[in-house]
Amino acid sequence: MIEIEKIEITKIDKNKGYIFESKILKDELLIYFKDDKYYAVSSFCPHFGGPLEFAKKEIRCYWHGWKFDLKSHKCKNRQVNCKLKDYKIVIKKSILEISNGN
Amino acid sequence: MEIKFTIERTVDASKDVCLWNTWDHEHLFYVHQQFNSAKIIHENATSAVMETYIKIPFVPKYMRSIHCLFEIADRNVLVIDTMPFGIIAQVEMIYEVISEKKTKLINNYNLDVPFFFYPAKPIMKYFIQKWNNINWMEDMPLKLRRQKAVDLGFRDFRGIVGSENAPKQIVRLPIPRSKDSIINHGCSDSIAID
Numbered sequence: 479m480i481e482i483e484k485i486e487i488t489k490i491d492k493n494k495g496y497i498f499e500s501k502i503l504k505d506e507l508l509i510y511f512k513d514d515k516y517y518a519v520s521s522f523c524p525h526f527g528g529p530l531e532f533a534k535k536e537i538r539c540y541w542h543g544w545k546f547d548l549k550s551h552k553c554k555n556r557q558v559n560c561k562l563k564d565y566k567i568v569i570k571k572s573i574l575e576i577s578n579g580n
Numbered sequence: 581m582e583i584k585f586t587i588e589r590t591v592d593a594s595k596d597v598c599l600w601n602t603w604d605h606e607h608l609f610y611v612h613q614q615f616n617s618a619k620i621i622h623e624n625a626t627s628a629v630m631e632t633y634i635k636i637p638f639v640p641k642y643m644r645s646i647h648c649l650f651e652i653a654d655r656n657v658l659v660i661d662t663m664p665f666g667i668i669a670q671v672e673m674i675y676e677v678i679s680e681k682k683t684k685l686i687n688n689y690n691l692d693v694p695f696f697f698y699p700a701k702p703i704m705k706y707f708i709q710k711w712n713n714i715n716w717m718e719d720m721p722l723k724l725r726r727q728k729a730v731d732l733g734f735r736d737f738r739g740i741v742g743s744e745n746a747p748k749q750i751v752r753l754p755i756p757r758s759k760d761s762i763i764n765h766g767c768s769d770s771i772a773i774d
Contacts, residue, residue: 504732504733504740505732505740506728506732520739520740522729522732522734522739522740523739524737524738524739525736525737525758526600526604526726526736527725527726527728527729527730527734527739528722528725529721529725540610540611541607541610541611541722542606542607542610543610556758556760556761557758557759557760558737558758558759558760560737560758562739563739563740
């Protein structure tokens with residue numbers, strides 16, 4: 479079932495990203511802006527669930543030093559087939575509609 | 581000379597979450613300021629041996645220490661540390677389940693120290709308690725977040741995949757690691773994930 483979370487675009491800090499807990503999607507989301515596009519991913523590191531943070535060149539987890547690509551969301555510093563859980567984003571006026579649909 | 585004391589604390593996390601934290605050796609290097617290096621020498625389903633470099637009061641550089649962890653009855657843990665200056669620390673870590681998401685951790689310390697440390701016994705006890713407290717505070721966010729993740733249906737190396745009502749992930753030793761885990765070298769028993 480496709481669920482949609484709505485959030486005002488003004489909440490997104492383009493330097494730090496924005497983290498919030500979505501009751502609708504049952505996940506904690508990290509939303510960030512990169513190269514004229516918004517992205518939404520689960521803020522739980524897929525490794526052991528550590529907190530992900532948005533950095534200029536990557537997404538990082540301080541628990542074990544894992545780093546993820548900002549666009550492909552694949553882990554880029556460990557030899558492991560692991561990527562972030564990502565969500566679809568549709569922009570409607572000043573609202574981001576984040577969904578678990580493809 | 582022996583120094584014995586007990587430290588008890590309670591955390592809002594399950595026993596499994598606490599055990600995961602204890603057996604996740606890699607985070608020592610990344611999370612704890614008192615560790616400068618952490619390397620797994622051996623691990624299997626019931627034990628682990630690690631080499632770390634730790635910060636000791638009044639010593640300007642990190643010093644080598646060996647830690648041996650053994651799973652004992654009820655999945656509790658016995659840790660034997662060989663520390664600098666001839667100190668051997670034995671710590672029995674008892675995880676007492678208070679409720680599904682609340683655990684009491686009882687650390688029974690038994691230190692074997694050379695006789696010349698005898699005058700410093702109260703100071704040593706003070707510093708070990710302080711050391712324990714710093715580690716506890718640094719670990720607290722990990723335990724709480726791990727509990728939150730597990731509650732949302734988290735699976736190691738996969739992320740949030742299940743529903744809140746799905747069976748909770750149980751810690752199995754050794755915990756999984758990436759093939760190139762920076763402290764995984766030489767551990768043939770480790771479970772490597774592709």
